[in-house]
Amino acid sequence: MHNPVLKSKLSATLAAAILLASTTILADESFEKEIEYRQGAMNILSWNMKHIGGMLKGKTPYDAEKIKTHAADIASVASLNIMAGFPEDSTGEDSSALEDIWMDFENFEQKMADFKKAAKGMNMAAQSGDKAAVGKAMGALGKSCKGCHKPFKN
Numbered sequence: 001m002h003n004p005v006l007k008s009k010l011s012a013t014l015a016a017a018i019l020l021a022s023t024t025i026l027a028d029e030s031f032e033k034e035i036e037y038r039q040g041a042m043n044i045l046s047w048n049m050k051h052i053g054g055m056l057k058g059k060t061p062y063d064a065e066k067i068k069t070h071a072a073d074i075a076s077v078a079s080l081n082i083m084a085g086f087p088e089d090s091t092g093e094d095s096s097a098l099e100d101i102w103m104d105f106e107n108f109e110q111k112m113a114d115f116k117k118a119a120k121g122m123n124m125a126a127q128s129g130d131k132a133a134v135g136k137a138m139g140a141l142g143k144s145c146k147g148c149h150k151p152f153k154n
Helices: 005-032 033-055 064-078 105-128 129-151
Strands: none
Touching: 033 064, 033 129, 064 105, 064 129, 105 129
8 A cells, every 4th residue: 555645544444443343342341230230120020020921811820929929029129220220321232222212311211110100000909919900000010111112122
């Protein structure tokens, strides 16, 4: 390569690409714990909801005491500061979170508040022992989850 201007541009482009790649890697690594935190919370929620859902759909025998326990666990997780697991731009290879979260953060926060309210309602219904109330509350809880996952999860 004999053209010094072209060589300089190529070097600058290569340097920028290396810098961008290393910045992306560092950003992913710096949010590893936050991503693990939010995914851990979501896994606990999902596990408990699947058990309740299975009972409500008749896939497993209905057990009001187990539902009370699962609903209490859901409410406990909902009471955590799950938002701490969503610092700005904490996406990554191991994350299903879309960048839309941070582009519409107020809406995301509202969706999280809706979920927390639905989780509390689910727990109250479960503790009452009223199967119909549990079914209705589970529907509201599932709707709150989908309300957030649809716009903000890949």
